[in-house]
Amino acid sequence: MSDLTEKIQRLKKEKNAVICAHYYVESEVQEIADYIGDSYYLAKIASELEEKIIVFCGVLFMGESAKILNPDKTILIPDPQADCPMAHMAQEETIKNMRKQYEDLAVVCYVNSDAKLKACSDVCVTSANALKIVKKLPNKNIYFIPDQNLGMYIAQQVPEKNFLFHAGYCPIHHELTADDVKKEMKLHPKAKVLVHPECKKEVTELADYAGSTSEILSYAKNSTEEEFMICTERGVFHQLQKQNPKKHFYAVGNGQCCEGMKRITLQKVADALEKEKPEVLVEESLRKHAEKSLQRMLKLAE
Numbered sequence: 001m002s003d004l005t006e007k008i009q010r011l012k013k014e015k016n017a018v019i020c021a022h023y024y025v026e027s028e029v030q031e032i033a034d035y036i037g038d039s040y041y042l043a044k045i046a047s048e049l050e051e052k053i054i055v056f057c058g059v060l061f062m063g064e065s066a067k068i069l070n071p072d073k074t075i076l077i078p079d080p081q082a083d084c085p086m087a088h089m090a091q092e093e094t095i096k097n098m099r100k101q102y103e104d105l106a107v108v109c110y111v112n113s114d115a116k117l118k119a120c121s122d123v124c125v126t127s128a129n130a131l132k133i134v135k136k137l138p139n140k141n142i143y144f145i146p147d148q149n150l151g152m153y154i155a156q157q158v159p160e161k162n163f164l165f166h167a168g169y170c171p172i173h174h175e176l177t178a179d180d181v182k183k184e185m186k187l188h189p190k191a192k193v194l195v196h197p198e199c200k201k202e203v204t205e206l207a208d209y210a211g212s213t214s215e216i217l218s219y220a221k222n223s224t225e226e227e228f229m230i231c232t233e234r235g236v237f238h239q240l241q242k243q244n245p246k247k248h249f250y251a252v253g254n255g256q257c258c259e260g261m262k263r264i265t266l267q268k269v270a271d272a273l274e275k276e277k278p279e280v281l282v283e284e285s286l287r288k289h290a291e292k293s294l295q296r297m298l299k300l301a302e
């Protein structure tokens with residue numbers, strides 16, 4: 001165990017803290033985490049933890065979600081500059097205008113969004129539960145923000161509803177093309193193509209399986225196949241390889257790397273624990289509004 005890891009473990013005990021990490025952070029940060037998961041799992045687990053301090057290793061909107069659901073806890077984010085560009089790719093003004101145009105409108109907000117967007121939405125969703133939740137909504141008109149790719153992927157499976165999309169996207173997934181995938185398919189003809197639905201339609205159309213990060217992990221684990229092409233952020237390779245040491249996983253395109261997630265380092269985790277900052281704070285009235293959308297998600301996803 002390195003000195004830094006030892007320090008983190010010691011501080012964690014002393015301060016009664018717990019470390020949550022997303023699958024996209026660096027491998028060594030995943031290794032010191034008590035809980036690792038995708039956005040949905042992390043949002044849910046944060047509400048069930050007894051510890052008073054949660055160190056959130058991921059991008060800022062994830063720490064915000066934890067704070068929104070747990071206002072009495074101290075949520076630390078090792079680097080507050082760890083941001084997700086997609087989280088800000090919709091505007092309150094546009095949402096208000098859409099509400100004026102459609103009486104029966106449900107604003108469905110992908111959890112990869114900042115607190116302001118969550119606060120002016122009707123319900124949050126993750127890539128793992130979006131389909132289930134949209135189907136349960138009584139509204140015919142669905143305004144899906146901010147990710148157009150995930151929105152379109154869900155819309156295809158719910159033809160009875162009228163979807164309106166916002167032009168947001170995750171730069172990491174959106175830049176993957178069908179050509180990138182086809183090139184890799186030629187090199188690994190036996191590999192199953194596993195795709196995150198934040199990718200463009202031309203990429204999900206080539207998928208043997210499309211699902212959230214945790215669903216991709218389960219698919220690879222349960223499959224009898226031995227080779228897989230992974231169309232999502234590269235951080236997931238750590239758990240894929242750990243859980244399936246004999247299977248082979250291939251990256252596609254430029255090896256998709258989320259800079260925001262990679263800002264979280266062991267040193268920053270240790271510093272955050274030691275100083276008990278930077279802390280994620282969300283103004284109370286904003287928090288209460290955003291909480292409604294998140295709580296509705298947790299209820300509908302049950």
Ligand code: SF4
Pocket residue numbers: 024059083084085086087112170171172173233258259260261
């Ligand atoms: S991978 Fe994409 S959606 Fe996820 S945090 Fe990074 S930029 Fe945001």
